[in-house]
Amino acid sequence: MLGYRKTTKRKPKATCKQVDSLCISEISLVNHFPKVGKINTGLCLNLRKLHWFDSADPDTFFPRCYRLAALDERHAFIDDYRRTACTSLLKYIVEKDQYVQGERISKKKQSKRQSSPVNISQTINKALKVCEDFLQSLEHSDIDTNLETQQTPAQEWAEFLDSYYLVVHGGAEIDSSDYLVIHCKAMLQRMKIVNPQLEIEGIHNIWIIKPGAKSRGRGIKCANRLDQILDLVKGDPKLIKENKWVVQKYLERPFLIHDTKFDVRQWFLVTDWNPLTVWFYKKCYLRFSTHSMHLCNNSIQKSLRPLLQRHGSIPVDNMWSVDQFKTFLCTKDRERALIYALQTAQDLIESRKNTFELYGADFMLDRDLHPWLLEINSSPTMAPSTPVTAHLCAAVQEDTLRVVLDRRVKRTANTGDFQLIYKKVRNSFPFVMLYFLSMCTTVRVEGFRVKCPYSLPPLKSSSCAVPKHRSPSKTRVPQQKK
Known part of the structure; x- marks a missing residue:
């Protein structure tokens, strides 16, 4: 003071x-x-x-930032991480064939365990589909689709991330066609319009994890694997209870x-x-x-x-x-x-x-x-x-x-x-309204399609004309019958 x-x-x-x-x-x-x-x-x-x-x-x-202790934001982060892995894979495929910032992307050494290039066409197609579904959701084109059939099983996501880690993080040689590269370029152009952070994301899907209420960089860590990030927030029950674990996209x-x-x-x-x-x-x-x-x-x-x-x-x-x-x-x-x-x-x-x-x-x-x-x-x-x-x-x-x-x-x-x-x-x-809206992080609308809508009955002509506007002095007040 x-x-x-x-x-x-x-x-x-x-x-x-x-x-x-x-x-x-x-x-x-x-x-x-x-x-x-x-x-x-x-x-x-x-x-x-x-x-x-x-x-x-x-x-x-x-x-982009999420509070991992909040269950809904934790799920939102997982979806974001998976989607970022998809766009990162597409960028990796494109950058293998072009120059970035005037420098050629260096070719990583082939893993000793790999005797031949890995065919990841199926993985690339999966990444393209995830991006396409995301774009349709922004345009509300998926409003009549069944969300349960659209969701990818956890096992399928685990297999996708394993392939992504093998190629982008592990440097495995890949076998991709020019046809897929063209589709990857086109999809990235569309994603860039709706994602202003696409350029700074890089390809390694790195996130920075920050425990709240600490200073001078204490407890801050970086990780690029989903399982590692989720495991890091389990160490301090107090911070988890107070929703102070924050994960933020790293500027790669x-x-x-x-x-x-x-x-x-x-x-x-x-x-x-x-x-x-x-x-x-x-x-x-x-x-x-x-x-x-x-x-x-x-x-x-x-x-x-x-x-x-x-x-x-x-x-x-x-x-x-x-x-x-x-x-x-x-x-x-x-x-x-x-x-x-x-x-x-x-x-x-x-x-x-x-x-x-x-x-x-x-x-x-x-x-x-x-x-x-x-x-x-x-x-x-x-x-x-x-x-x-x-x-x-x-x-x-x-x-x-x-x-x-x-x-x-x-x-x-x-x-x-x-x-x-x-x-x-x-x-x-x-x-009060701001507080209420801040608590409602997601809005879900449920309904059903009307199969046989009933037609409305025809309007009956009324013999009573609409009364004209009268001044208050000339307006009659009907007397009640005794």
Whole structure:
């Protein structure tokens, strides 16, 4: 808590839950909002309600995400994984015959156990059928089909995934015809229209598994096999009970700098939730990976030695400032992604005056330099761990005080590198209805076809004409008979 009043007696540290909004004086400030977990751990669920606030599609800026502890979302993830395996196989077949990003896909070594190429024509046809059924479901062309006959048995899916693992993960030689390659290309073009994440998915079907309510990359793992992913979430009963296990599609084809992976830490400040008031920090920094790892957190990377073959322009401390990456100064896409995420949580977080909070959002770029929001962190680390953060973190904290203190006295006060990007009152859509809709993750309609519909009887002509409109003064009121 920030304030101007000096106290002589040291009091125990209070949490945001213990702060009573009625007891906050006009000269006091609290640096945390209550229920902030709704914006970080709840991001996966909140963005599914974005259509109530904006016409934007969350799949265009937020990788697909599921809560594995929720039974319906667990089934949805399994369906997504299987479908992604189908499109990944089709891409693998196509990429065997063409150049990708100017480089030929290297031919993997043949497994010693394989004496001849594997014929996977049946597997490819299965993948094509799954994609076709998915496209028809989006167009509602399957409304009259029997869902039970459309579902693939678990054993058949197991055999399909075994073939997929053998070819894509194991590098087995395949025997596919030009005819199938043409069909694979055509299907991928159709899937690209309905799946904006098709390009970043890659071919290995990698997913990142995150335990909720943990920081600095603790407990985060990557896996590319369905059985491995489902087994990883069985270890912590508490996280399973609280629905805090999240699995998110991994960006397999990000933009690289000197063949090195990185992510972007972007700060933003919320000074009110109603009206939602968001301040965007103009500067950010890049965090490079020392190894071929899925995490760029400095708390992890600082203990690792860089690879010998890494480009010499990548600094030893694995960070760049935004000035070292001028082409990333176009921030409009990042601003939109943050606003969308905050809009969907506006009704869930308690709005409390004299309160503010600083957040750290993590982004990655794809090969088209399009930013993808990975997560939003409350209480981001502000430690001066490198020369880049030593300068930036001090500036962010100073500019935060400019916004929350100086502007209370003078609205035109200098806010440093913080820029006001959004201020709007809460959406008028009833919160109760939003809550109800958020609980209804799936809608199922059941019915039956009318075999012999009865014809309606002919309309009888009425002798009573429709009365003309009369003025109230000339309208007669019939008297009741005694």
